[in-house]
Amino acid sequence: MQAIHAIETPVIETQGLTKKFDKFVAVNKLNLSINEGEIFGLLGPNGAGKTTTLSMLATLLPPSGGSARVNGFDVSREASRVRKSIGFVFQDPSSDDLLTGRENLYLHSLMYGVDMRAAQKKIDAALELVDLTERQNERVKKYSGGMRRRLELARGLLHEPRILFLDEPTLGLDPQTREHLWKYIKRLSTEKKVTIIITTHYMEEADALCDRVAIIDRGKVVALDSPANLKKGLGGDVVYLSFRKPNKPNLAAVKKLRCVRNVKREGDRVTLSCDYAASQLQNILKAIGKVESVESRSPTLNDVFLHFTGKEIRDDDGDAEGGYHERMMHSGNR
Amino acid sequence: MSELSGLYALWLREVIVFSRERSRVVAALVQPLTWLVIFGTGLGSAVVLTGIETGVGSAVGGNAGITYQMFIFPGIMCMTVLYGCLFFGLYIIMDKRVDFLKEVLVAPLNRTTIFFGKVLGGATDSIIEVVILLALGAAFFGIHLTPATLALTLLLIFILMIAVVSLGLTIGSLMDSPEGFGLIGSFVIFPLFFLSGALFPVNNLPSWLYAFVRVNPVSYTVDGLRTLILGIGSFGLAVDFGVTAAFALVMVVIGTQAFARMKL
Ligand SMILES: Nc1ncnc2c1ncn2[C@@H]1O[C@H](COP(=O)(O)OP(=O)(O)OP(=O)(O)O)[C@@H](O)[C@H]1O
Ligand SMILES: [Mg+2]
Numbered sequence: 056m057q058a059i060h061a062i063e064t065p066v067i068e069t070q071g072l073t074k075k076f077d078k079f080v081a082v083n084k085l086n087l088s089i090n091e092g093e094i095f096g097l098l099g100p101n102g103a104g105k106t107t108t109l110s111m112l113a114t115l116l117p118p119s120g121g122s123a124r125v126n127g128f129d130v131s132r133e134a135s136r137v138r139k140s141i142g143f144v145f146q147d148p149s150s151d152d153l154l155t156g157r158e159n160l161y162l163h164s165l166m167y168g169v170d171m172r173a174a175q176k177k178i179d180a181a182l183e184l185v186d187l188t189e190r191q192n193e194r195v196k197k198y199s200g201g202m203r204r205r206l207e208l209a210r211g212l213l214h215e216p217r218i219l220f221l222d223e224p225t226l227g228l229d230p231q232t233r234e235h236l237w238k239y240i241k242r243l244s245t246e247k248k249v250t251i252i253i254t255t256h257y258m259e260e261a262d263a264l265c266d267r268v269a270i271i272d273r274g275k276v277v278a279l280d281s282p283a284n285l286k287k288g289l290g291g292d293v294v295y296l297s298f299r300k301p302n303k304p305n306l307a308a309v310k311k312l313r314c315v316r317n318v319k320r321e322g323d324r325v326t327l328s329c330d331y332a333a334s335q336l337q338n339i340l341k342a343i344g345k346v347e348s349v350e351s352r353s354p355t356l357n358d359v360f361l362h363f364t365g366k367e368i369r370d371d372d373g374d375a376e377g378g379y380h381e382r383m384m385h386s387g388n389r
Numbered sequence: 390m391s392e393l394s395g396l397y398a399l400w401l402r403e404v405i406v407f408s409r410e411r412s413r414v415v416a417a418l419v420q421p422l423t424w425l426v427i428f429g430t431g432l433g434s435a436v437v438l439t440g441i442e443t444g445v446g447s448a449v450g451g452n453a454g455i456t457y458q459m460f461i462f463p464g465i466m467c468m469t470v471l472y473g474c475l476f477f478g479l480y481i482i483m484d485k486r487v488d489f490l491k492e493v494l495v496a497p498l499n500r501t502t503i504f505f506g507k508v509l510g511g512a513t514d515s516i517i518e519v520v521i522l523l524a525l526g527a528a529f530f531g532i533h534l535t536p537a538t539l540a541l542t543l544l545l546i547f548i549l550m551i552a553v554v555s556l557g558l559t560i561g562s563l564m565d566s567p568e569g570f571g572l573i574g575s576f577v578i579f580p581l582f583f584l585s586g587a588l589f590p591v592n593n594l595p596s597w598l599y600a601f602v603r604v605n606p607v608s609y610t611v612d613g614l615r616t617l618i619l620g621i622g623s624f625g626l627a628v629d630f631g632v633t634a635a636f637a638l639v640m641v642v643i644g645t646q647a648f649a650r651m652k653l
Contacts, residue, residue, distance in 0.1 A: 113495055115653060139497040149488035153406045165398035166496040168391025210492075 064127070066091045066218060066250045067112065071121030074107050074274075081107045083274035084121060092248040094240065096261040096268035098356075100364050104274040105254040106146055109220045112252070113143050126217055142216035144207050146223050146254075152196040156187055156206050159195060160213055167214035181209035184239060186232065200227050208236065212243070219243070221253040225260060237264055258356040268356070270363045277363045285359045290316045291330035293354050294339065298323045299347040308342040315339065317362075323347075328354070395498040399506025400513065407514045417473050417518045418525075421465045425458055425530060428588075433457030455619055458530050463614035464587020466546060467607055469522060470515055471578050474550050477511035478557025479570050491653060504558065504648040508641070511554035512547060519546055538617045545617070545633060549610045552637035555644035562644075562651040581607045591623055606636035 067089040074082040082104040089095045097105045110116040112125055114134040123130045126140035150159050160181060164174040182188045185205035195203060204227055211219060221240075225233045241264065243249040255261055261268050262282045270278040270285075278285060291314070298304055304325050310318055314335050317328040325343070329335050332351040340346060407413065433456055484490040493503055523542070526532035534542065556577070564570050584598075585607040591599065602608045613629030616622030622629070 115491060115495060135497055135499065138495060141495070143491075143495050145488040145491055147488040149492045151402065151489055153409065154402065158405060162398045162402055163492075163496075165394045165401075166391075166493070166498060168394055168497070171394075 065089055066093075067123070067125050067252070069112070069121065069123040072108070072111060072118055072123050073120035074104070074111060074116060075119040081274055082111070085271075085274070085276065087269065087276070089250060089252065091250055092244050093266045094244050094251045094253065094264050096265035097252065097254040097271060098256075098258075098261055098268055098360060099254075099271040103271045103364075105271065106222055107274075108271075109143070109222055109252065109254065112137075113141055113220055114138055140216060141218045141220060142211040142214060143220045144211040144222060144224050146226075148200075148203055148207070150195045150203055150206050150210070152194065152198075152203075155192050155194050156198070157182070157191040159206060160210055163210045163213055169214050177213055181213050184212075184235075185209045186235075201229060201232065204228055205232060212239075215247070216249070218250045219252070221251060223254055223256065225255065225257065233260070240264060258360060262356045270360060272364045278359070282356050282359075286354045286356065289354045289359055289362060290328040291354075292328070292332035292351050293358055294327050294329055294332050294336070294349065294351040296325045296327075296339075296343060296349050297347045298325070298345075302345045302347075304346075305342060305344045309339060312338055312342055392498060392502045395496065396502050396506045396509070399493070399503060400509045403507070403510025404513055407510075407517070413514075414518060414521070417469065418521060420472065421469045421522060422525070424465050424468065425462065429456075429458035429461055454531075455621070456531065459532065459619060460590075460615075461588055462526055462530060462532060463618055464582075464585065464611050466519055466522060466614060467549065467585065467587060467611050468582055469518055470546060470550055470553055471582055471607070473515045473518055474511055474553035475557040475560075475574050475578055476570075477507075477514070477554050478559070478561030479567060479574075481507070481558060481561035482564060482567050482570055485565070485653065494653070500649045500651075501645050504555075504645050507558055508551055508554045508644070511557070512550035515550045515554075516543065516547060519543070532618060534618065542614060542617045545610060545613050545630060548630070548633045548637050549607070552606070552633070552640045555637070555640035559640070559644045559647040562647045581605060584608070585611045587611050606632055609633050609636075 065088040067087065069085050069087045072082060072085040072087075073080065085108060097108065099105050107116065111118050112123055112130060114130050114137050117131065125137045128136040128140070130137050150156075151162075154162070157178060160178045161174070164171075164178065169177065179188075182191050185208055187202060187205055187209070190198065190202065195206065198206065204224070208221075208224055211221070225236060228236070237260070240251060240253075244251055253261075253264065265282060267279065267281050268285065269276050278288075280288065296304065300323070304320065306318060306320060306325070309315055309325075309327065312329075312335070314329050314331065315327050317326075319326045327339075329339065329351075332339075336349070336351060340349065436457060481490070484493075494500075520543075523532065523534070523539075527534070557574070560570060560573055560577070564573070580601075584601045584605045586602050587607075591602050591608065591612075594602065609624060609629045609632035612622045612624045613626055613633065616626050616629065624632075
């Protein structure tokens with residue numbers, strides 16, 4: 056068994072990884088296998104168990120069941136070796152706000168045993184990357200939320216770990232910085248073969264970055280593949296049709312069309328999937344009757360997410376603020 | 390090697406923060422000075438201490454030149470340490486509330502190293518406060534020290550600091566709320582201070598009270614400091630150092646265990 060897989064040994068492998076808080080199962084028998092240099096996305100609604108999973112992989116939480124190996128080391132029995140292999144950017148603020156930005160980075164490199172002659176140069180470069188050079192000697196207390204986030208990112212990269220856990224790294228960042236970071240993350244994985252596990256609620260981010268994504272809901276993996284395959288799996292393009300009373304959609308007729316799948320009706324809106332929608336639109340319209348408007352596009356990761364979790368991600372559909380507040384409250388309650 | 394630089398990082402963090410928060414030093418000195426000035430003067434005018442053998446064998450309050458203020462000075466030094474060092478453990482609880490502690494715990498350092506970094510950091514803060522207190526003592530309260538007794542004084546009180554910071558970190562690692570820490574902290578400090586002979590001579594106590602004093606490790610630190618600073622003591626300097634060191638050792642062992650088991 057072992058010998059067969061020896062060529063592509065996964066950098067991270069979990070078997071039946073489980074976390075229970077009292078009776079509540081936060082992570083349920085998770086089996087994941089992540090390869091070297093891969094950018095792996097963990098997607099899921101709030102409370103799905105993403106942070107809990109990362110915390111177990113990073114040895115911060117002991118698993119209640121199952122096992123996990125990170126960089127070949129068991130997270131329960133070889134915790135310190137696991138910690139030597141990883142970097143972690145936490146979801147919640149974790150910089151020391153009584154210290155300056157630079158001091159935060161300096162203490163971090165001391166704690167990770169970064170060679171001191173190289174450290175100052177690396178700190179300069181890291182500050183440059185996240186555009187904090189000018190504010191480096193100010194106390195973090197005076198930073199904006201996004202600046203803190205950027206500092207924490209710089210810190211996670213500073214010791215050049217083999218494996219990097221990024222828990223919602225771009226939450227609250229402006230578009231420039233986000234694009235900047237995407238490029239950098241990509242470079243880390245292609246040039247330095249760093250394995251990156253990222254959680255995010257921005258679907259376009261997962262789409263742009265990840266080689267593979269796992270969608271988890273209530274502690275279980277509900278889908279796992281490359282973004283392209285996941286989108287393909289939905290079956291062709293997505294067509295949105297809307298109606299105005301008294302016109303009614305003729306669903307029975309449209310369902311008979313061979314190219315059409317997944318017909319869903321919500322009030323006066325109908326959503327369906329269809330291969331090559333552009334060439335089939337005429338047939339669909341003929342079958343379904345008089346419509347108010349029609350829109351067709353290729354599926355996004357957002358559609359995939361919606362399909363598997365039954366919920367649309369709030370951050371992505373114009374209600375960003377509500378989603379954010381809910382999430383802040385959620386993290387504050389822990 | 391990285392454990393050592395990690396230890397240095399944790400210590401450095403405390404020193405930087407301490408040096409920035411000067412008000413903390415002032416706040417830490419207000420309480421002992423109040424005690425010395427008000428309690429020391431007020432009560433000092435009313436009591437005549439008996440049963441204290443000085444180097445020349447005469448009673449305090451008489452010709453030995455030791456005022457009540459001077460008498461309680463070593464005890465007040467210990468009080469500064471008790472409050473400052475124990476409540477250092479409170480920061481752990483604050484750290485737990487944000488992810489800052491996670492950043493330290495996810496570093497490739499032993500929990501023991503993290504523990505010692507914190508202990509050394511806390512003790513460094515405290516030793517600065519004690520040095521200032523000693524300087525004020527020399528300037529205003531008639532405290533005299535030679536280089537040798539100063540060195541031994543700082544050594545002894547440093548050992549006590551290690552014990553008390555460890556105790557504070559132990560409590561902090563077991564608790565989640567600052568309020569709870571405050572409650573337990575006061576509950577712990579109270580007997581350690583009042584049953585230490587910090588405010589009264591221990592020689593002519595009723596036996597039940599004397600028993601409490603003898604089992605309180607802080608009594609020995611107070612006694613040792615009194616021997617070094619004023620030349621009067623009851624238990625013998627070797628015993629004082631021995632018991633204080635044993636106290637520190639026990640607290641460090643308990644503290645490292647508690648730290649290793651700390652949940653987030
Ligand atoms: N220390 C804890 N004690 C009890 N329950 C917890 C604890 N930590 C997390 N949980 C619960 O476990 C579940 C998973 O939480 P987790 O933080 O992993 O979610 P998440 O996927 O990261 O969500 P989000 O997108 O909001 O960050 C949640 O229901 C949460 O309430
Ligand atoms: Mg999370």
